Amino acid sequence: MTRRKGEDSRAAKAVSRARRDLLAGAILLAALAVLVTGGWRYVASVERMLGTTSHAADLASGDRILMAGMLLNLALILFGWRRYRDLVATSSQRDEAEARATTLARTDELTGFLNRRSLAEEGAAVIANGLRRDKAVALLVVDLDHFKTVNEVHGHLAGDTILRAATDIIRKALPASAVAGRLDGDEFAVLLPFDPRHMSTVDSIADYIVGALAQPLITKGVTAHIGASIGIARTEADCQSVEALLRRANIAMHAAKAAGRGRHAWFDATMERELVSRNAIEAGLREGIPLGQFVPYYEPQVDLESGAIIGFEVLARWEHPTRGVIPPDSFIPVAEECGLIADMSVSVMRRAFTEARDWDQSITLSVNISPAQLKDPWLAQKIVKLLVETGYPANRLEIEITESSLFQNLSLAQSIVGSLKNQGIRLALDDFGTGYSSLAHLRALPFDRIKIDKSFVTAMNKDPESMAIVNAISKLGESLNLPITAEGIEDQGIYDSLRSMGLHKGQGWHFGKPMTVTAARRLLAEKGLLPSARAIEAEAPAQRRA
Structure with missing residues (x-):
């Protein structure tokens, strides 16, 4: 009205x-x-x-x-x-x-590019004109990789300045026949007619944009390193609308980011199948975590001198109601990407602490913390709360942290580690030798143990360089008075080599694959490491005397 x-x-x-x-x-x-x-x-x-x-x-x-x-x-x-x-x-x-x-x-007031609605209108005309002239049309989705950091560090006014500078680079790369628009925030789209016999024309434009945006952008006293990832889709018999091209180009752009950012990728059908699978996994995570479908599996850790079991590493497995047991490399990356890794980890730890609290007091649990979890300033409090609720002793818990996660935020990691150590929880540096500055991290944080990455251990008897690395880490641990755990012990030869170096703790398929709690309890019972097993053994002599 x-x-x-x-x-x-x-x-x-x-x-x-x-x-x-x-x-x-x-x-x-x-x-x-x-x-x-x-x-x-x-x-x-x-x-x-x-x-x-x-x-x-x-x-x-x-x-x-x-x-x-x-x-x-x-x-x-x-x-x-x-x-x-x-x-x-x-x-x-x-x-x-x-x-x-x-x-x-x-148009978009900040960049001068078309807005999303106008891009759809003009893009439809570009596609129709291209079809009449027997030309293909490529749609490029350009996403700035680290633009959010510019806003966080320098403020939104500086971000707008950098955004205009990035826009000028994109505009400079385009021929007169191209139509460009700003989709949202730091994401742009370009419609480009081209001869289908010369796809390299589109590759050259994408390479120029990626290369130019990889250089530092300096404007009005602000220096920004942003970079860009580009997804490209082209008109096909079943893809002749702006909406369809945008969908495929977005899929390709995310594939470019997953491949390491700072590159471009053309859409292909496998990307779409992977996206469908990824979305199905995310939906399964959201449904399965509250239902308790993610459970702990236990990989034995042994004393290399005596062969005795001294602990287990807790590994997450997805017991899917129809697909069976799903390994972690299928769902952990998705859980980290969609922000569900913390909920899943808490669920698995709670169950592991409850299942292992009545095992022999010499048996420890090692739990790996993902880089995404280490960004949570309340992580230590959450772990301690789990220990209190389940009754699992803090001195039987070892938290494993990878070097790559420390590189992202060392000061926050120091705070979390300090809180954990104050509760009697031990700390291990996982995947040692694969990070950015291992020695600096050993000096900055109070680690109780070093874990040699399994890529070196599994190759040590075949690759002299891997053997040298394992030997050097072993001597480093000895000089720093830090115990060493070797991962990836898969055969007797590796086992013997590690013992000859003086290593005392190891794990790998040579001692057993990750197992369910039932199998773990059976193994511990055979070794007399369950209270019930010890009680039976104590009662047997009395019964014989009677």
Whole structure:
């Protein structure tokens, strides 16, 4: 109703302006007509006034009337001309304002690119024109990789400046036939007609944009390192609309990011199947975590000298109701990406602590913390809360942290580690040798153990370099008085080599694959490491004496 009233008001104003314009035009035309048709009479009257009579009183009354009419006519002409000039100026200003409004309605104010709606309209025309001319149309989705950091560090005004600089780079790369738009935030789309026989033309443009945006952007005192990932889709028999191209290009863009960012990727059907699978996994995570489908499996850790079981590493497995047991490499990356890794980890730890609390007090549990979890400042409190609720002793828990997660936020990791250590929880540096600055991390954090990455251990008897790395880490641990755990012990040869180096703890398939809690309890019972097993053994001699 309010919109209708506004439209009626604008319509009434337009009618009023038109009437005034019509009146001014009629007055001007009438005055000019009178001047043209009666001008000779006015001239004659003026001549008589100036030449034959010296007193105004002697003038004929007709001459005075004609003179007055001429003056009035001139006044009307001047009024009409001035009104006409004002109307022209007003009309010009109105046209300019309407043009600006149209431009603002079609373009993004910050970058000057088309907005999403206008891109869809013009993109449809580009596709239709390309089909008529036997040309293909590529749609490039350009996503700035680290633009969020610019806003967080330098503020949104600086972010806008960097965004305009990035826009200029994209614009410079495009031919005149291209149509570019801003989709959202730091994401752009480009529609580009090209000869389907020369796809390298599109590759060259994408490579230029990626290369130029990989360089530091310096503007107004702000230096930003952003980079870009580009997904590309092209028109096909089953993909001839802007919406369909956008969907495929977005899939390809995410594939480019997953492959390491700072590159471009063309869409192919396998990407779509992977996306469907990934979305199914995310849906399964959201449904399965509350239902307890994610459970702990236990990988034995042994004393390499005696062969005795001294602990287990807790590994997550998905016991799917229809697909069976799903390994972690299928769902852990998705859980980290969609923010469900913390909930899943808490669920698995709670179950593991509950299942293992009555095992022999010499048996420890090792739990790996993902880089995403180490960004949570309340992580230590959450783990301690689990220990209290389940009754599992803190001194039987070892938290494993990878070097890559420390590199992301060392100061926060120091705070979390300090809180864990204060509760008696031990700390291990996992995947040692694969990170960025291992020695610096050993000095910065109070680790209780080093775990050698299994990629070195499994190859040590075949690759001299891997053997040298394992040996060097073993000596480093000895000099720092840090125990070493070797992962990936898969055969007797590796086992013997590690024992000869003096390593005391190891794990791998040579000692057993990750197992269910039932299998773990059976193994512990065989070794007399369950309270019930020890009670039976203690009762047996008494029964024999009786």
